[in-house]
Amino acid sequence: xxxxxxxxxISKRKxxxxxxxxxxxxxxxxxxxxxxxxxxxxxxxxxxxxxxxFIPVFLMALITIVAYKPLDFFxxxxxxxxxxxxxxxxxxxxxxxxxxxxxxxxxxxxxxxVVNTFGEVLHLKTVALLVPERQDGVFQISAxxxxxxxxxxxxxxxxxxALMELIxxxxxxxxxRNRVVRALEWRDAxxxxxxFDLLRASWIIPLMVKENLVGLxxxxxxEAERVFDEADFQFFRKFAHxxxxxxxxxxxFLALERAHVELQDVQSRSIQxxxxxxxxxxATGLAHQIHNPLTIISGKAQVLLLQKDRMxxxxxxxxxxTTIVKQTKRAADITKKLLMFSQGSGVAKExxxxxxxxxxxxxxxxxQTSLEAxxxxxxxxxxxPVFYANVQxxxxxxxxxxxxxVQAIGSGGKVHVTLGYQEKERVVEIQISDxxxxxEKDNIDKxxxxxxxxxxxxxxxxLFVAKQIVHRYDGSIRVESRSGEGSxxxxxxxxxxxxxMTGAVAQAxxxxxxxxxx
Amino acid sequence: MRKMLIVDDESEICExxxxxxxxxxxDVNTAYSGxxxxxxAKKFKPDVILLDIHMPGMDGITVLKHIKEADSxxxxxxVTALETREKIExxxxxxxxxxxxxxxxxxxxxxxxxEKVEQLARSRDPGLDRMKL
Numbered sequence: 001x002x003x004x005x006x007x008x009x010i011s012k013r014k015x016x017x018x019x020x021x022x023x024x025x026x027x028x029x030x031x032x033x034x035x036x037x038x039x040x041x042x043x044x045x046x047x048x049x050x051x052x053x054f055i056p057v058f059l060m061a062l063i064t065i066v067a068y069k070p071l072d073f074f075x076x077x078x079x080x081x082x083x084x085x086x087x088x089x090x091x092x093x094x095x096x097x098x099x100x101x102x103x104x105x106x107x108x109x110x111x112x113x114v115v116n117t118f119g120e121v122l123h124l125k126t127v128a129l130l131v132p133e134r135q136d137g138v139f140q141i142s143a144x145x146x147x148x149x150x151x152x153x154x155x156x157x158x159x160x161x162a163l164m165e166l167i168x169x170x171x172x173x174x175x176x177r178n179r180v181v182r183a184l185e186w187r188d189a190x191x192x193x194x195x196f197d198l199l200r201a202s203w204i205i206p207l208m209v210k211e212n213l214v215g216l217x218x219x220x221x222x223e224a225e226r227v228f229d230e231a232d233f234q235f236f237r238k239f240a241h242x243x244x245x246x247x248x249x250x251x252x253f254l255a256l257e258r259a260h261v262e263l264q265d266v267q268s269r270s271i272q273x274x275x276x277x278x279x280x281x282x283a284t285g286l287a288h289q290i291h292n293p294l295t296i297i298s299g300k301a302q303v304l305l306l307q308k309d310r311m312x313x314x315x316x317x318x319x320x321x322t323t324i325v326k327q328t329k330r331a332a333d334i335t336k337k338l339l340m341f342s343q344g345s346g347v348a349k350e351x352x353x354x355x356x357x358x359x360x361x362x363x364x365x366x367x368q369t370s371l372e373a374x375x376x377x378x379x380x381x382x383x384x385p386v387f388y389a390n391v392q393x394x395x396x397x398x399x400x401x402x403x404x405x406v407q408a409i410g411s412g413g414k415v416h417v418t419l420g421y422q423e424k425e426r427v428v429e430i431q432i433s434d435x436x437x438x439x440e441k442d443n444i445d446k447x448x449x450x451x452x453x454x455x456x457x458x459x460x461x462x463l464f465v466a467k468q469i470v471h472r473y474d475g476s477i478r479v480e481s482r483s484g485e486g487s488x489x490x491x492x493x494x495x496x497x498x499x500x501m502t503g504a505v506a507q508a509x510x511x512x513x514x515x516x517x518x
Numbered sequence: 519m520r521k522m523l524i525v526d527d528e529s530e531i532c533e534x535x536x537x538x539x540x541x542x543x544x545d546v547n548t549a550y551s552g553x554x555x556x557x558x559a560k561k562f563k564p565d566v567i568l569l570d571i572h573m574p575g576m577d578g579i580t581v582l583k584h585i586k587e588a589d590s591x592x593x594x595x596x597v598t599a600l601e602t603r604e605k606i607e608x609x610x611x612x613x614x615x616x617x618x619x620x621x622x623x624x625x626x627x628x629x630x631x632x633e634k635v636e637q638l639a640r641s642r643d644p645g646l647d648r649m650k651l
Contacts, residue, residue: 288572291599291620292528298621299534306624308541332621 022068022075029067030060076231091235093121098242107131107250111143114217114243119145123222126200130157130216131247133254139164139216147200155198157216162191163204164213172208172240174233177201203228205236207244214248268468271461287335298328334367351386352394354428358419361398365406372411376402381420385495387428393469400462401432401489407455408436408487421495430491439481447479466491520635521545523564525555525581526597527573535568538624539631552576559585564592566634568627569614571598571605579608586613591641593634597622 034056097117104110111129119127126146130139137159141152157163166180177196181189196204201218208214217240228236301324304313313321362376369376387394398417405415413435420429439447446452448467453460470477473493481487522544524535532548539546547562549555552575559567567585571578582594596609596617606617616630 288599292531295599295620295622296528296530296534299531299538299624302622302624303534303538306538306628328621 018075022071025071025075026064026067029071030063033063034059090121094118094235094239095242098239098246101243101246104246105250105253107133107142107247107254110246110250115143115145118217118219122219125220125222127217127219128152128155128199128201130155130199130218131214131251133251141199157195157198161195162188163195163216166192167206167213167216172206172237174236174240175204175206177203205240207240207247209244209248212248214244214251217243265468268464271465283335290335291332294328294332298325301325301328334364349388349390352389352391353384354387354394354419355380355384357391357394358398358417361395361402362417365399365402369406369415372406372409374406374409374411375414376406376417377414378417378419381418383423384419384421384428387493387495389473393472397466397469397491398430400466401430401491404462405432405434405436405487405489408434408438410436426495428493428495430493432489432491433486435486438483438485439479439487440483444479444481448477519543519545520566521547521562521564522631523547523549523555523558523562523567525549525552525567525573525578526570527551528570531570535622538628542628552578552581555581556584559588559592563589565638566593566595566631568595568597571596571609579605579612582609582612582614591638593638595627595630595634 037059094117097113101110101113104113111131115127115129118124124145126144128141128144128147131142132139133142134140139157141147141155144152163175166175177193181193181196184192196202196218199216199218200220202220203218205217206213206215207217301321305318305321305325358378358380362378366376402415402417409415415432415434418429418431418433420431421427422429443452443454448463449460451460452464467477470491470493475491475493477489477491479487479489520543522539524532524539524546525548526532526535527550529548529550532550536546536548544566547558547564549558552573555567555569556576558564569578569581569585578596578598582596585592585594590613593615594613596606596614597620598605598617599620609617615634618627618630
């Protein structure tokens with residue numbers, strides 16, 4: 001950005017020049033007034049009064065005191081206007097930025113704009129903007145100029161830091177490292193110096209809105225001899241005041257956004273809970289209704305099969321009765337499975353064999369797929385660890401995704417489920433591919449929205465619920481699809497290290513029978 | 519002859535169970551509701567009761583409570599359509615001797631009933647145990 005002037009602010013050399021001019025003009029003024037006074041004095045005072053050396057010295061001092069301030073101001077303005085014409089340009093750029101920020105509500109974007117413009121325009125070495133993004137009041141670097149990302153992500157300043165204590169007592173003044181460190185006792189000075197070093201700063205401007213500290217702008221210069229003067233600091237304070245209000249707004253906006261996301265999460269959970277309760281009630285009612293007729297059919301057949309002291313049953317009758325008993329049991333098992341799926345929404349987490357959970361889910365869905373001539377297959381990779389989760393939730397994920405694939409096909413096609421463990425990344429990966437009609441491009445984004453469905457009889461909750469659950473396990477879910485060519489859903493569930501250790505113990509202590517989910 | 523009371527709101531279920539156990543030399547009475555069951559338990563004084571949990575009106579759990587309060591020795595086998603853990607736990611706490619799930623496996627039920635009957639015999643006549651030994 002060579003567009004901006006390189007040397008804007010008063011260097012030591014220029015300060016000396018200004019001091020010299022100021023001194024010279026003060027001396028000139030003094031001499032003039034002395035001459036003037038003496039010319040008047042000739043008429044009123046004894047002629048030897050000038051021989052007293054105190055009188056001119058006194059006069060000079062008086063003039064210096066009276067004229068210093070206006071003269072200094074005059075020269076500063078002069079320098080400003082003629083020697084440092086470009087400084088006002090910097091002011092304009094920064095104040096324009098402050099105005100532009102009015103429209104930026106995203107905290108990150110705002111922080112980036114501030115540090116980059118500030119750094120570029122003033123040719124600084126480092127700039128860091130710290131804001132209290134988290135609820136605990138810890139200030140973290142939100143954006144930085146001249147830093148490595150990996151470095152600044154780790155930097156945080158807590159409420160108990162010396163820097164914070166200082167700001168609380170001193171208010172919105174620009175803090176100059178050398179000045180404040182020198183003014184303190186050695187212990188506090190050390191702590192404060194540490195904070196300055198942590199932020200790689202020579203100057204820190206607190207960004208305040210009324211009494212609230214909403215940010216810190218910490219920066220250092222390229223050249224060691226560069227100094228800012230009071231006029232600069234005054235401008236910085238003005239700039240900081242303006243930026244602070246924008247950050248304040250952005251922080252409130254962020255809090256609002258977070259609350260919104262939280263609300264959505266709560267809402268989705270309540271939708272899920274309602275849905276589960278409805279299924280649970282339906283399944284319980286159905287199971288009871290179906291079980292009694294099944295019991296009667298099966299019971300009567302058993303009475304015949306097990307009857308004593310009668311002539312032996314005809315072989316064919318025996319066979320028919322056996323089939324009746326077997327098939328009624330099978331029907332009863334389906335209702336039991338249905339019930340198993342709906343119950344246990346409040347079940348706590350436990351160590352799960354994901355392949356078993358998958359198997360259970362597949363067997364439930366296979367009743368439907370066999371009717372629709374859909375081939376349902378699975379591949380389970382090696383080294384699959386036991387996974388700590390709520391069995392009901394994991395079932396929901398499998399069930400919703402597989403059912404979605406089956407429904408995408410309609411009839412005649414293939415659904416393949418792959419369950420594997422990526423040892424390097426410590427991630428359990430579930431892939432569900434289908435040969436269905438695929439997803440139209442426009443619909444891919446909306447796919448996981450609640451109540452989004454392309455079927456007349458669909459509720460549009462399955463994929464939404466699956467996504468919510470996957471997110472609860474810090475996992476991710478994505479879809480690859482082209483209209484007419486089928487879809488591939490990929491779920492990735494991270495596997496925690498500490499969980500792996502206890503998991504091994506759990507795996508060893510669980511007897512084989514109890515692996516089956518009841 | 520051992521006496522058995524079968525309680526289920528489905529008359530057909532009562533019927534085939536009655537048929538099955540009469541064939542195995544039980545004196546069987548049936549009841550189609552909780553209230554009826556309590557009355558029958560008082561008059562008929564069964565040794566074993568097959569008690570359905572899910573019934574309109576007074577449910578099996580309540581019936582169990584009353585029956586066990588009146589006579590804790592009587593053997594009660596709960597019959598349930600589905601294992602809801604809380605219900606079964608509640609029944610077991612109230613002194614039910616076992617539970618069985620619909621659809622019933624008659625072979626299993628017969629074995630279980632025989633076992634309960636033997637338990638009864640042992641508790642009522644300790645001498646029988648010694649004789650066996």
